[in-house]
Amino acid sequence: MVPWPVFAEVDLLLRARGHASAAITFGRALLDGVHRLDAPTDTELRLALDLADRYVDSGVDLPDLTVMAMASIRDAWILTWDYRDFRTVVLGKDHHWDLLVQESELPQP
Secondary structure, three states, rough: OHHHHHHHHHHHHHHHHHHHHHHHHHHHHHHHOOOOEEOHHHOHHHHHHHHHHHHOHHEEEHHHHHHHHHHHHHHHHOOOOHHHHHHHHOOOOOOOOOOOOOOHOOOOO
16 A cells, blocks of 8 residues: 555656656556555544654654555554654654564665
8 A cells, every 4th residue: 555645755756756657657556556656634634643743843744754654554564664753753652663674674784
């Protein structure tokens, strides 16, 4: 599942790096059902905005907060390379996000 804000972020990132064709290919893959494009529910958006209020000075952006909210409500795992934001934001004491790839699993440069 690809949250709508992630689709927009991927498109912006690919285009900014000169890969407009790849951005279009990714969009068409979503349209063709290769991956499921999903929008946050009202409850998920409310949680994302509540987290935005709580972490207003952290620099965490709405797309990441929306992913966190959707994962929380749907009890889903998260695929991200933006570990700093996912370490910063917590729902409560001793909370952590279920990440598909842990930072420690990445190869060292």
